[in-house]
Amino acid sequence: MPYWLFKSEPDTWSWDQQVAKGGAGEEWHGVRNYQARNNMRAMKIGDRGFFYHSNIGKEVVGIVEVSQESAPDSTTDDPRWDCVHIRAIKALKRPVTLEEAKADPRLQDMALVKNTRLSVQPVSDEEWRIVCELGGVEP
DNA sequence: GCCAACGTTGGC
């Protein structure tokens, strides 16, 4: 099972808002980047991902699950852009900051560290376990 | 608020 990471500026869409949506989940719209879109197209219902706050906090705050597979982005008529829906599963006991990820030798290859601008990223099994461990939750 | 990194666009 692949793992993912979703970035959002909390000013625009925060973890709290995601949690408030509950099981219905929320369309992850607004992505206008091919790599990020391709990642979303590869997702299956039930795939897990991290929810990351960019700019403010700069930390992984929670775990989400894909609740609907890739479909046309409702916020544009441009047929190039698809997106998935995600729902909040649980918060990390302790957020894992970008600083921590950068400082951990085991996380040097994480896209979060290496390719900071990609907004929807793949996460390896190992990276998933390590970040869960740092965050104080079961993988 | 600045700027580096990166992706996209458009002229040739």
Next chain:
DNA sequence: GCCAACGTTGGC
């Protein structure tokens, strides 16, 4: 098809 110009993202 190349590459310069431009726009955007996101860390600092």
